[in-house]
Amino acid sequence: MRTQVAIIGAGPSGLLLGQLLHKHGIDNVILERQTGEYVLERVRAGVIEQVTMDLLDEAGVGVRMHEDGLLHEGVQICVNGVRHRISFKDMTGKSVMVYGQTEITKDLMDGRAAVGAPTIYAAYDVSLHGILSDTPHVTFRADGKVQQIECDFIAGCDGFHGVSRKSAPHAAIVTHERVYPLGWLGILTDTPPVSEELIYVRHPLGFALCSMRTPTRSRYYLQCSLAEDIESWPDERFWEELKPRLDEEARDRLVTGPSIEKSIAPLRSFVAEPMRFGRLFLAGDAAHIVPPTGAKGLNLAASDVRYLSQALIEYYAEKSEAGLKHYSDRALARIWKAERFSWWMTMLLHRISEDPFDQKIQLAELDYLFRSKAAATVFAENYVGLPY
Numbered sequence: 001m002r003t004q005v006a007i008i009g010a011g012p013s014g015l016l017l018g019q020l021l022h023k024h025g026i027d028n029v030i031l032e033r034q035t036g037e038y039v040l041e042r043v044r045a046g047v048i049e050q051v052t053m054d055l056l057d058e059a060g061v062g063v064r065m066h067e068d069g070l071l072h073e074g075v076q077i078c079v080n081g082v083r084h085r086i087s088f089k090d091m092t093g094k095s096v097m098v099y100g101q102t103e104i105t106k107d108l109m110d111g112r113a114a115v116g117a118p119t120i121y122a123a124y125d126v127s128l129h130g131i132l133s134d135t136p137h138v139t140f141r142a143d144g145k146v147q148q149i150e151c152d153f154i155a156g157c158d159g160f161h162g163v164s165r166k167s168a169p170h171a172a173i174v175t176h177e178r179v180y181p182l183g184w185l186g187i188l189t190d191t192p193p194v195s196e197e198l199i200y201v202r203h204p205l206g207f208a209l210c211s212m213r214t215p216t217r218s219r220y221y222l223q224c225s226l227a228e229d230i231e232s233w234p235d236e237r238f239w240e241e242l243k244p245r246l247d248e249e250a251r252d253r254l255v256t257g258p259s260i261e262k263s264i265a266p267l268r269s270f271v272a273e274p275m276r277f278g279r280l281f282l283a284g285d286a287a288h289i290v291p292p293t294g295a296k297g298l299n300l301a302a303s304d305v306r307y308l309s310q311a312l313i314e315y316y317a318e319k320s321e322a323g324l325k326h327y328s329d330r331a332l333a334r335i336w337k338a339e340r341f342s343w344w345m346t347m348l349l350h351r352i353s354e355d356p357f358d359q360k361i362q363l364a365e366l367d368y369l370f371r372s373k374a375a376a377t378v379f380a381e382n383y384v385g386l387p388y
């Protein structure tokens with residue numbers, strides 16, 4: 001088999017890259033180790049920046065997002081039982097869209113199926129070869145046979161645990177990591193959200209987030225320890241832990257119900273530099289992770305794909321390598337800003353330190369955020385997404 005770009009991973013970054021390249025006549029094959037059904041069931045991101053919406057539109061898969069997504073013009077932050085609102089619209093003129101990652105994945109998969117571009121699901125033992133040569137290729141096992149794809153470039157879009165980053169020459173890669181001593185316990189329920197906007201909660205009992213997917217489907221998170229066993233969290237316990245962290249109005253409006261999904265996600269900041277090794281380019285979670293507090297992971301995956309797709313389109317149209325040469329630096333400049341914002345929001349809202357000094361500093365910083373128009377503007381600019 002031969003293609004121009006072999007894409008490893010059919011998460012949002014791999015599927016979006018494939019769609020944008022296909023629109024410009026660039027052949028690509030996606031190799032995904034899971035089944036399509038499995039990929040579709042992973043409940044993750046839900047907040048989409050304007051620039052990500054624009055890219056989904058450019059890829060021709062934004063129709064359902066505009067019909068079913070919920071535009072949010074602000075966000076609420078509840079500190080010790082008192083709620084404050086930050087208006088994105090007033091501060092930046094922009095909004096974010098609440099639209100689930102599962103729906104985006106479905107739209108991208110449908111878009112790919114509609115144009116007949118190939119995705120090989122259940123592709124095992126994917127292995128990258130010759131990335132520093134002009135003739136890279138990928139081998140894998142599917143349908144009981146070992147197969148090979150020759151290509152011009154390999155896009156490593158296979159997430160944090162994928163094979164692509166591990167295939168880069170060890171001496172050429174530098175990693176930066178911060179592991180937080182906590183996780184998010186999340187549940188999805190078919191109950192109406194407690195508020196029309198997201199509520200981030202800072203409380204002495206720990207962080208909580210009231211989010212949603214649709215007007216009838218809610219997503220709630222609680223800060224938990226990394227040692228937590230999901231089996232010890234029946235739904236009743238989740239609701240009992242959430243209620244005291246909310247303000248009175250939210251508590252009154254809270255509709256509880258059985259969870260339809262429940263999971264624990266550890267919080268981590270991670271960046272691998274650079275993002276190019278010869279003919280291999282990393283994009284999305286394969287190169288970086290942010291704690292979900294700032295809602296940046298999927299949006300960063302999309303911005304990497306924007307830079308990478310433009311560079312590859314330029315390469316094939318004009319035989320220019322300029323975009324490919326600058327890809328890593330351009331992507332990393334944006335990534336580090338999102339890393340900073342996600343780290344800052346995490347430190348601001350979670351109960352991380354038991355030291356009263358740290359807790360007083362947290363409260364002083366929040367007070368400044370609510371009183372200072374400049375601070376609120378910086379927050380809003382980062383949350384809705386910095387311009388390219």
Ligand SMILES: Cc1cc2nc3c(=O)[nH]c(=O)nc-3n(C[C@H](O)[C@H](O)[C@H](O)COP(=O)(O)OP(=O)(O)OC[C@H]3O[C@@H](n4cnc5c(N)ncnc54)[C@H](O)[C@@H]3O)c2cc1C
Nearest residue numbers: 009011012013033044045046158159284285295297298299
């Ligand atoms: C609880 C939670 C909440 C979040 N909330 C938000 C939010 O509100 N906003 C936001 O922007 N982001 C959010 N994120 C982050 C977001 O979900 C990720 O950043 C996003 O999924 C990254 O997409 P990706 O395609 O790069 O990687 P992934 O989604 O991880 O996809 C990688 C794909 O590669 C496949 N793969 C892995 N290894 C191999 C292999 N060896 N061979 C072939 N295929 C392989 C995987 O099966 C997977 O399908 C959240 C994450 C979590 C956990």
